[in-house]
Amino acid sequence: MTTPTTFARNQWYVAAYGREIGRELFARTICGEPIVFYRTEAGEAVALADRCVHRRYPLSESRLDGDRIVCGYHGFTYDTAGSCVFVPGQTRIPRTARVPSYPLVEQDSFVWVWIGDRDKADPAAVPRAPWLADPAYTTVSGMEPLAARYELLVDNLLDLSHETYLHGGYIGTPEVANTPITTEVDEEKEIIYVSRHMADAECPSFYAKSTGIEGRITRWQDIEYHPPCLYLLHSRIAPVGVLPNDDGTDPDGFHVEVVYAITPETEHSTHDFWAVARDFALDDEGVSAFLAESNRTVVLQDVTALNILEQVIQSEPEGYQELSINIDTGGLAARRFLKRMVERGQQPAERPAAVRS
């Protein structure tokens, strides 16, 4: 299989929400690799290459027999590890009759798969979004297909000043574009953190309705990006002047954890997973419905814009000219990390990230 060079291999990617995977065969392409998912009768999630070894028929168009997939074309039958246990009309099963299985971790409501060399998969390296499965938070979530390369979504999410223009009236207010930011980059852990702390800001309707705060707010937005896939936006809302206590507790602040998983589907399309977890109004279904509708609207505004941008970029020659300004400081760091990860994933033997000292 030829892997496009724009993907970072030897990385964990969110493939689905756990709720999407059941006893029906479920197909999704991750980093150009078609994968079929299902749960065993015991409830364990399984990920196999979605092509029968015989004539490439999609296993997702087949059926389950207990914990085994029976190919819908000629009946080749595979176990949960991808080993063929039955071929039609003969007793000998060819040694090469197996499909690749993918290392898989279910964590924080997500199903993560490892794209790359199996022996390099470390489940402990899956980045965390603990709020999504924390009873102290209520979460709404979804996934929108994006007809654009994943790099455009990374650019988009690393610079929230676009909220003022693309999402005005929802989450954007003038202060978002006019507040200085601090960008921090951990070269060794490969984390990018972009802090934007607004001391006195207008309260956008997205938060006014959900928190009940009237008047202006102290608004913090802290981006924590674990490239390539997991993006966290720690959002803190409080009446103006209300800050966390010195000991770190923050009983008077409202916290919203916005989580995106940026998973390449193909070179020109992306799975845009989004989730919004809050630590207030936990049982208020009206707030849940409002946050879900609002965030989905915002995501779709991004999808519309990025789909247009993808078409423009595809129509232009390589090496098109761009201009980067102060708001792009974090996005530039993300691009550098992604480039490094793509290059590292292409090397036969993985080495630790080089850090100049």
Add this chain to the structure above:
Amino acid sequence: MSARVAMLHGDTVFRIHWVLGTDRLVGVCHCGAEHESEEPVELWDWLLAHPEGHDTRPGEPAPPPERALAGV
């Protein structure tokens, strides 16, 4: 907010602060050297060139984290 934010605390953290009310960026290397620019590309180039052109001096201790990272 004019106080410098520091949320990451590894040994190899680069920081770029946008100076309040200006177009200036201040880059702070993990070695403590600082450099000012109005061009993020130029500033990243300077940071990543460490130690070349970095007048290293003892850095001030970073403030305590305001919240824990989600972790990896």
